Amino acid sequence: MSPELLTVHDLKKYFPIRRGVLQRTVGHVRAVDGVGFSVRSGETLGVVGESGCGKSTMGRAVLRLVEPSAGRIVFDGKDVLKLTPGEMRRMRREMQIVFQDPYASLNPRYSIGKTLMEPMIVHKLFTREERMKRVYSLLEKVGLDPDYANHFPHEFSGGMRQRVGIARALALNPRLVVLDEPVAALDVSVQSQVLNLLEDLQKEFNLTYIFITHDLSVVRHISNRVMVMYLGNMAELADVEELFAQPRHPYTRALLSAVPIPDPDYKRERIILEGDLPSPANPPEGCRFHTRCPAKRDVCAQEGPGWREITPGHFAACHFPA
Amino acid sequence: MLSYIVRRVIGSLIVLLLITAIAFALAYLVPSDPARMIAGVHASAATLAEIRHKLGLDKPVPVQYVDYLGRLLRGNLGTSFIYDRPVVSLLKDKFLATLPLALAAWLAELLIGIPLGIYTARRARRSADYLVSALALVGLSMPVFWLGLILLYWFGFKLPIFPLGGHTGFMSLVLPSLTIGIVGAAYYLRLLKSSMLEVMGNDYIRTARAKGAGERRVVWRHVVPNAVIPVITYAGIDIGILMGGLIMTEYTFNWNGIGALMYEALQQSDIPVIMGTVLLAAVLVVLFNLVVDVLYVFLDPRIRCD
Amino acid sequence: MAHAAAGPPKPLSGRLWKSMRKFPMLYLGGGIILLLSVTAIFAPWIAHYPYATQFRHGLTASGTPLPPGGRFVWGTDDLGRDVYSRVIYGSRVSMVVGVFSTLISLVIGTTLGLVSGYFGGFPDMVIMRLTDAVLAFPYFLFAMALVAVLGPSERNVLLAIGVIGWGVMARVVRGQVLAVKEFEYVQAEKAIGASTFRILFSVILPNILGPVIVLAAIAVGTNMVMEAGLSFLGIGVQEPVPSWGNMISAGLQAFQYAPWLFLIPGLALTLAVLGFNLFGDGLRDILDPRNASR
Numbered sequence: 001m002s003p004e005l006l007t008v009h010d011l012k013k014y015f016p017i018r019r020g021v022l023q024r025t026v027g028h029v030r031a032v033d034g035v036g037f038s039v040r041s042g043e044t045l046g047v048v049g050e051s052g053c054g055k056s057t058m059g060r061a062v063l064r065l066v067e068p069s070a071g072r073i074v075f076d077g078k079d080v081l082k083l084t085p086g087e088m089r090r091m092r093r094e095m096q097i098v099f100q101d102p103y104a105s106l107n108p109r110y111s112i113g114k115t116l117m118e119p120m121i122v123h124k125l126f127t128r129e130e131r132m133k134r135v136y137s138l139l140e141k142v143g144l145d146p147d148y149a150n151h152f153p154h155e156f157s158g159g160m161r162q163r164v165g166i167a168r169a170l171a172l173n174p175r176l177v178v179l180d181e182p183v184a185a186l187d188v189s190v191q192s193q194v195l196n197l198l199e200d201l202q203k204e205f206n207l208t209y210i211f212i213t214h215d216l217s218v219v220r221h222i223s224n225r226v227m228v229m230y231l232g233n234m235a236e237l238a239d240v241e242e243l244f245a246q247p248r249h250p251y252t253r254a255l256l257s258a259v260p261i262p263d264p265d266y267k268r269e270r271i272i273l274e275g276d277l278p279s280p281a282n283p284p285e286g287c288r289f290h291t292r293c294p295a296k297r298d299v300c301a302q303e304g305p306g307w308r309e310i311t312p313g314h315f316a317a318c319h320f321p322a
Numbered sequence: 323m324l325s326y327i328v329r330r331v332i333g334s335l336i337v338l339l340l341i342t343a344i345a346f347a348l349a350y351l352v353p354s355d356p357a358r359m360i361a362g363v364h365a366s367a368a369t370l371a372e373i374r375h376k377l378g379l380d381k382p383v384p385v386q387y388v389d390y391l392g393r394l395l396r397g398n399l400g401t402s403f404i405y406d407r408p409v410v411s412l413l414k415d416k417f418l419a420t421l422p423l424a425l426a427a428w429l430a431e432l433l434i435g436i437p438l439g440i441y442t443a444r445r446a447r448r449s450a451d452y453l454v455s456a457l458a459l460v461g462l463s464m465p466v467f468w469l470g471l472i473l474l475y476w477f478g479f480k481l482p483i484f485p486l487g488g489h490t491g492f493m494s495l496v497l498p499s500l501t502i503g504i505v506g507a508a509y510y511l512r513l514l515k516s517s518m519l520e521v522m523g524n525d526y527i528r529t530a531r532a533k534g535a536g537e538r539r540v541v542w543r544h545v546v547p548n549a550v551i552p553v554i555t556y557a558g559i560d561i562g563i564l565m566g567g568l569i570m571t572e573y574t575f576n577w578n579g580i581g582a583l584m585y586e587a588l589q590q591s592d593i594p595v596i597m598g599t600v601l602l603a604a605v606l607v608v609l610f611n612l613v614v615d616v617l618y619v620f621l622d623p624r625i626r627c628d
Numbered sequence: 629m630a631h632a633a634a635g636p637p638k639p640l641s642g643r644l645w646k647s648m649r650k651f652p653m654l655y656l657g658g659g660i661i662l663l664l665s666v667t668a669i670f671a672p673w674i675a676h677y678p679y680a681t682q683f684r685h686g687l688t689a690s691g692t693p694l695p696p697g698g699r700f701v702w703g704t705d706d707l708g709r710d711v712y713s714r715v716i717y718g719s720r721v722s723m724v725v726g727v728f729s730t731l732i733s734l735v736i737g738t739t740l741g742l743v744s745g746y747f748g749g750f751p752d753m754v755i756m757r758l759t760d761a762v763l764a765f766p767y768f769l770f771a772m773a774l775v776a777v778l779g780p781s782e783r784n785v786l787l788a789i790g791v792i793g794w795g796v797m798a799r800v801v802r803g804q805v806l807a808v809k810e811f812e813y814v815q816a817e818k819a820i821g822a823s824t825f826r827i828l829f830s831v832i833l834p835n836i837l838g839p840v841i842v843l844a845a846i847a848v849g850t851n852m853v854m855e856a857g858l859s860f861l862g863i864g865v866q867e868p869v870p871s872w873g874n875m876i877s878a879g880l881q882a883f884q885y886a887p888w889l890f891l892i893p894g895l896a897l898t899l900a901v902l903g904f905n906l907f908g909d910g911l912r913d914i915l916d917p918r919n920a921s922r
Contacts, residue, residue: 065815092821105812109834119820165816172820333760340761348777459909463902465853467860468876468894475887566766570857574880584769588776588863600773604764611764 005208006062006176007038011071013054013061017281029281031057032068033232036307039176044202044209046223046240048216048255052277054232055212056100059178062210063095064088075176093123096169100181102161106153112139112164113149119171138167141204143197159190163197170201178210183218195222216259220244228252231288232280234307238314248310248321250295287319295320327616334612341604342394346387349597399601400594404586409598412583417565417602419489420572420579424564426495427571430503432557435510439553442511443518444541454511461508470501470574487576498575502568506560513556517549551621555614562610566603654910657845660903667716668723675713676701680868683708693886703888705878711888714870715896721859721871722900725786726852730844732790733797738840740794741801742828746809755798763795771854772863780863782871789851797843804836838915842908849904856897872897 012035014028031054039045049055061068064080073080075095083091099105106115116135120126126134136146142163153161162182169177179198183191199222202209213219219226219240226243228235228251236249247253254271273292278284284291290300297320305319365373374380381389393400399409438458442451477497478486485494521527522545530544572581580599587595648655667674677683686694686708696703702712744755762770774788808814809832817831858864859873860880867874872893879890 060815063819065818089821089823092819097816097819099812099816101812105816107813107817107831107835118817118822122820122822122826168816168820333757336757337760337764340757341764344761344765348773459905460898460902463849463905464898465856465860465876465894465901467857468890468897471876471880471883471890471894475883475890479884563766567769569768569772570860573861584772585861588772588861591776596773596776600765600769603766603769604761607764607766 002041002043004038005041005076006210007072007074008062009036009072009074011035011058011061011073012069013057013066014069027281029279030232030283031280032061033280033283035071035229035232035234037227037234037237039208039210041175041208042202042206043224044211044222046219046226047210047212047229048214048219048226049229049235050277051214052280053229054280055229056180058229059097059180059210059212063092063097063178065097090123093119093172094174095176095178096172096174097178097180098162098165098169098182101185102158102165103153103185105165106161108153111150111152112156115153115164116149116167116171119168123172125172134171138171141170141201142167157190158186159194162186162194166194166197166201170205173205174207176208176210178212180212181214182211184213184215191218198222216255228255231278231283233288234315234317235289236314236316236318238316242311242314246314246322248314248316249289249318250293250322251289252316253322254294287317295322326619330612330615334608337608338605341601341608342391343387345597345601345604346390348600349593350383350386394601399598402587402595403592404590404595409594412595413580413598413602416578416580416583419577420565420567420581423489423495423498423568423572423577423579424561426499427502427506427568428557428561428564430499431506431510431560434503435507436514436553438507439511439514440518440541440546443515443522443545443549446515446519455515458508458511461504462512464505465570466501466505467570467574469504470498470571473497473501474574489577494575498568498571498577501571501574502564510553510556514549514553517552518545521545521549551618554621555618558610558614558617559607562606563603566606567599651910651914653906654914657903657906657908657910660899661907664719664723664900664903668719671717671720675710675716677710677713679709679714679717679870681709683710686710693882693889695886696888702892703886705875705889706882706886709868711875711892714875715872715893718870718872718875718893718896719900721782721865721869722852722855722897725782725789725855726848726900726904729786729790729793729851729855730847732787733793733847734840734844736791737794737797738801738833741798742805742832744798745802745805746824746828746832752802756802759795759798762792763799765792767792767850768854768857771858772861775858775863780858780866782865782869785855785858785864789854793847793851797840797847800839800843801836804839805832808832808835838911842912842915845904845908845911849901849908852897852901852904 011032012030013032014030016025017027017029018025033054035054035058037045047055047058057066060066061071062073064073068081071081075091078091080088080091106112110118113132113135116138117131120131120134125131132149135149139146139148144160144163144167148156148160153164156164162185166182182198183194186194195218198209201207209222211219211222223240225238226240227237228243228249230251236243236247236252238248243252244256247256250271251273254273257271271294273294275292278288278291284301286302287293287296287300287305290296293300299319303319305317307315307317308321309315310321371380379386397410399413401407402409402412405412438454442454445451474486474497478484484497488494527540527544530540535543567580567584568577569581569584571577572579573585576582580602583595584599586592587599683700683704686700686704688694693706693708694700694704696711700710700712702710702715705711705714740755740759744752770792771785771788774792775784778784778788814827814831817827822831855864856871856873856876859871860877862874862877864873865871875893876890876897879886879888879893882889
């Protein structure tokens with residue numbers, strides 16, 4: 001088994017809520033509230049959950065694009081949260097991100113070539129000619145015509161823009177890439193092309209992915225392991241086959257039961273969750289999920305379940321795992 | 323809602339404090355020595371030191387500022403060098419002289435600007451709109467003091483209908499308030515027009531039309547009440563600015579108000595008066611800003627729920 | 629990517645004409661500004677005489693100024709100086725003060741607005757309260773007080789106007805930054821390891837420049853009027869150097885028998901301000917997404 005590239009301990013991100021005359025902090029939105037996991041070199045960790053569960057904030061907090069409120073992030077043996085601003089900027093060469101919205105993530109005033117060259121300029125890498133050459137080769141790697149370097153983002157479709165976004169993330173030869181819903185904004189026909197591209201690039205450059213998505217079929221296709229998040233917490237974490245074959249957490253079971261299966265004879269019980277997603281500013285006591293859980297008992301409302309290894313490599317946060 | 327008002331009041335107080343700090347810094351920057359100005363050129367060093375001590379000028383700057391704030395709170399703005407009178411009573415007299423002019427000018431702006439704003443909005447993109455809008459832009463580009471001179475030349479001198487200056491009842495108010503009215507109206511016109519055009523693009527206006535409401539009813543019942551809010555905001559701040567002194571106009575028309583006082587003080591380097599007038603003007607702006615913001619709460623239902 | 633237009637490209641003159649018909653305000657304003665700049669730069673070649681020369685034949689027998697026409701096309705002033713030449717030279721003061729005071733305001737306002745909008749929190753609060761305070765002083769009154777303190781001269785007028793005129797710009801820039809910084813391309817720049825300085829000035833700034841330039845264009849006109857006003861009151865540019873403001877002031881003394889003395893420089897000033905206002909308005913129309921060209 002490959003060594004661990006990234007370890008996250010008890011990561012938290014609280015956003016203050018300010019009210020009143022003096023704009024005092026009256027509470028916090030607990031977007032990420034105690035998440036810990038590790039990612040092995042070369043693997044893909046899928047992160048799934050409903051919108052608002054904190055998965056996107058978690059991804060950005062790992063890269064310190066939003067400053068975590070608490071926790072420890074160890075990347076390649078270095079404590080990321082202890083780095084000085086200068087060290088952090090150098091560290092960013094190793095860890096990159098691809099954003100969800102390809103229409104918002106490219107600077108409209110930069111040509112494609114300039115967008116791809118920007119990371120190398122920022123880190124003072126290569127000469128001008130070498131940078132140009134690298135731009136062309138990056139464009140080829142993501143399946144775009146090198147001539148596009150002189151064009152501007154508004155001239156491209158969403159899928160092509162997302163390829164540029166991927167090329168930008170690769171420009172610095174990173175080891176870890178956080179993919180934040182990279183195909184959610186794309187047409188279905190384009191989604192699979194981009195997913196295949198991501199898989200090819202992973203093999204070629206030995207990349208490690210954290211793949212954030214709300215789409216279970218995408219996560220099943222691309223991940224080695226999957227983490228399920230609910231309301232800023234982790235619900236379940238396991239190898240992808242294991243998780244889909246034998247989900248332990250009632251929330252995961254509910255999510256999986258909603259995935260359509262292309263077989264008219266297949267019969268199964270559809271689990272419908274009741275109630276709305278509680279506010280992360282005022283999460284329920286005890287188990288976060290108990291207000292909507294079909295299998296809840298008295299203890300769930302009083303005590304948090306804790307993070308338990310149910311079978312080797314299969315973790316869940318539930319008092320009564322299935 | 324109460325919290326909103328309290329927050330605005332506290333914000334205004336902070337701004338007022340900053341304003342006094344700026345005014346103090348300005349007075350402090352003056353290269354001339356106030357002690358020397360009072361004592362005269364031939365005063366001895368001992369006399370100068372004594373005057374400095376009496377004025378508190380030998381204390382450290384922060385202490386001087388706190389002293390200054392203390393005097394302000396007691397309503398003491400110092401004594402005018404040239405008039406040898408307390409600045410406060412001087413300001414009061416001149417303010418009462420400026421007040422009718424400011425109000426007349428304000429009314430002129432509104433009476434010219436608002437009807438033309440509604441007119442151009444209803445005829446948007448037709449030749450009448452283009453003509454009036456072009457004239458408004460010219461009006462906006464004209465310096466007030468120059469327009470004042472033109473009016474004075476034609477309607478005071480060539481056709482001697484109005485007096486050439488001074489305040490001698492209603493007739494002497496007409497030209498100066500019209501001068502400000504024309505330039506200021508251009509702004510109201512543009513503001514109201516763009517606000518009305520924006521409101522007219524909304525779905526609820528289309529709904530009103532679809533219900534079969536007449537054009538007149540749509541404009542007066544639906545568009546104008548919604549479009550007039552930014553105009554009210556500006557009008558509130560505007561009257562504060564006008565009351566703070568119409569230096570140029572008062573100078574051109576020989577009107578003996580705050581503006582004229584300011585001009586005089588400038589000529590004579592009468593620092594306490596300069597600071598007093600500047601402070602008065604800024605306080606008026608802050609005050610009317612606050613009034614408008616509070617008024618807003620009652621005008622715009624969206625703020626009430628904040 | 630493909631060029632939408634079929635057939636050979638239209639000649640440049642045709643395209644220019646089309647663009648001029650579409651944005652008449654922009655081109656009219658730009659034309660006036662161009663005229664003004666040429667006048668200011670080449671004033672010694674355009675003027676008929678030096679601005680300070682008092683001509684022996686420049687006054688009537690009774691000692692009053694000569695009306696327009698004849699040797700002095702726009703007449704003479706109380707001291708027998710050529711009004712045309714003085715108006716031409718006066719454009720220099722207006723342009724220099726108008727443009728450079730705006731540049732000062734632009735630098736201060738943009739920097740404060742960027743910092744305030746990007747960092748938020750405490751710096752934002754301090755800067756915005758300061759902006760409120762500066763904006764509370766009536767612009768002209770504040771400039772007057774400052775010039776009174778600094779002493780009357782062209783340089784001090786320029787500095788005073790520039791140093792106090794940044795309030796609105798800081799507010800507008802802050803608002804734009806708040807909108808732009810949420811875009812993911814700003815996050816992306818941070819993600820590749822760019823410094824905060826680079827993010828502010830090479831990513832955010834170019835993307836908010838449009839509204840700032842509109843404001844600046846209009847501010848040049850406003851500042852020209854301010855300079856003229858200060859010179860009109862005698863605390864700006866000093867005689868014998870001509871400024872449209874001190875020329876109008878001289879006209880005030882003589883307005884009953886020599887109205888051209890205040891009419892002509894005032895007309896020049898109005899035209900110049902109109903030019904910048906037209907240009908600013910025209911630019912705003914182009915930048916307004918509702919008017920996006922198809």
